[in-house]
Amino acid sequence: MDIIHLLPDSVANQIAAGEVIQRPASCVKELVENSLDAGATTIQVLVREAGRTLVQVIDDGKGMSETDVRMAFERHATSKISNAADLFALTTMGFRGEALAAICAVAQVDVTTRRAEDEVGSFLEINGSEVIRQEICQAPVGTNIRVKNLFFNTPARRKYLKPNRTELRNILIEFYRMVLVNPQVAFTLVSDDEVLLDLPKGTHKQRIEQVFGKSQRNQFSAGLVELRTDTDIVSIRGFVGKPEYASKSPQQYFFVNNRFMRHPYFQKAVLAAYQGMLPPEHNPSYFIYFDIAPESIDVNIHPTKTEIKFADEQTIWQILHAAVRESLGKFHMAPSIDFDAPLTELDMPQAAIDPSRLKQPSMTFNPNYNPFEQSSSAASTPFSNTPSMPRKHQVAGWEKLYDEPELKEELTLPEDIHPLQIAGRYIAVAVPDGLMLVDQHRAHMTVLFAEIEQQIRSGHAVQQQLLFPETLELSADDMQLMRQLQDQLLDVGFELEQLSSTAYAINSVPALLGNSAPQRCLNDILVAVRETGISAKTEWSRQIALAMARDTAVAYGKILVEQDMSDLLKRLLALPVYTKTPDGKTVMTILSETELEKRFSL
Ligand code: ADP
Ligand code: MG
Secondary structure: OOOOOOHHHHHHHHHHHHHHHOOOOHHHHHHHHHHHHHHOOOEEEEEHHOOOOOOEEEEEEOOOHHHHHHHHHOOOOOOOOOHHHHHHHHOOOOOOOHEEEEEHHHHHHEEEOOOOOOOEEEEEEEEEEEEEEEEEEEOOEEEEEEEEEOOOHHHHHHHHHHHHHHHHHHHHHHHHHHHHOOOEEEEEEEEEEEEEEEHHHHHHHHHHHHHHOOOOOOOHHHEEEEEEOOOEEEEEEEEEEEHHHEEEOOOOEEEEEEEEEEHHHHHHHHHHHHOOOOOOOOOOOOOEEEEOOOOOOOOOOOOOOOEEEOOOHHHHHHHHHHHHHHHHHHHHHOOHHHHHHHOOOOOOOOOOOOOOHHHHHOOOOOOOOOOOOOHHHHOOOHHHHOOOOOHHHHHHHHHHOOOOOHHHHHHHHOOOOOOOOOOEEEEEEEEEEEEEEEEHHHHHHHHHHHHHHHHHHHHOOOOEEEEEEEEEEEHHHHHHHHHHHHHHHHHHHOEEEEOOOOEEEEEEEEEHHHOOOOOHHHHHHHHHHHHHHHOHHHHHHHHHHHHHHHHHHHOOOOOOOOOHHHHHHHHHHHHOOOOEEEOOOEEEEEEEHHHHHHHHHO
């Protein structure tokens, strides 16, 4: 007897459903994507019990004919592609024709739909892949689909679901991924009769504000700067967070060709651009939208996978990294792009408006400005006087950006440099693709800090015995603190001896202090330690090193000879991190060739 037989469709669909529909959130995603594919401009999503008992999606898209709605629930039934070649020119979210078949295999589904050209709509009811009834009905144009009792016939899957709270969060996560890239569509999300999100149509920036603005104390988008770059390979638009708005729970989104994607490698490119700018454990938010020829990404994306493979990932890494750096740099030079202007009520209907912001002086602000449009409206942006560079230049400029560790070799200075001192404060030196400017005091402080730390770590502080011990008079509580600090001070070379209840003798000092008065340095150390908090003992060594480095670093106004400057630069560039001081201030900046060209463009 032959034993092989084909599985009935209903069983095959149930198995496939396991892949496509894992939880209510996947159901929301598939249905909303279908609405988007149908050209809807308004999409309402209603869920009950985090989607367990109901997921309903109502759209004003193109609807389905009586036959099509029946077909739609068959496996591999799709209106979106017809042959393999179409796969390379995808413009829709769906194309596999699997989702509805999968959903109706594991739920009780009904759908009401009408096309604009039909006088009546149709109603279809399916229960675990089995058609219960289909009839004509009155209906508005569009589609209204209800998915009830998900996994009613697959108890194992049902049991696998997480608590409602978690499933609802999963729904929100999927929802954000879709709404952030479709600001031209109005969305609402209602959960158990509570309106969770009500998002009118708007720009990308407004959508970000609608979604995240309310939960933040300040306007969320005020912490973002615009990003845009166009090359032959890819065009990148979006917003990146200002470093000082970095948080422990940042919002990080990549989209490619209107589809959300995860991309750990590109994420590194973004984060690398912030190197040295972020407090520990803080990360920036970003919303970055890639546009790329469909043939250079892997289109055959699994419905539940969000990783996407690009043909030329290394080049895009560089382009992205440079674009982020450029945006951050631009913002430092010209912080007043339109995000800093108060948004009008009209511009941002959903966000809570903080009245104190409205009183702030404002820049000229165009509420219709859409950074994603390249056309005429972009001409009114504050950057309109920066002519767009020829593409070649944009691509060339970024290759030599500096403080990404992988590219670090490029910053090794030539043997023979001729630095110039400017305003008693900056050191300027020509580097292969631009002009490097270094803050002399901060550079020296960074170098000294590294040396002191090294000494502390190795336990070999270079000490200098004083022939005539100095006296340090202290208040009672400073005496107390000094007593606690004594060991750590010894680690860096200060040898103190208590003389009385109000004074210490300073017998030895760190050699690096030279002839400068040790009292001042010790007082600064006390202040720094106090500011850090008496309880943060582990931080004390660092604060001591910082205060020492700050006190002994070359002051502003001190004239430096060429040799001093080149030595300083070489020591600085030998450090693993040299673009920021240990307390996060900018040590150096590079005026790139591109920026120089811009200055000479008129
Ligand atoms: P896919 O989206 O991959 O084509 P689906 O199973 O999700 O597969 O949908 C099958 C088909 O049903 C779609 O190709 C589309 O023609 C139709 N369809 C589904 N949802 C809608 C909707 N909301 N409005 C109009 N047509 C829809
Ligand atoms: Mg689909």
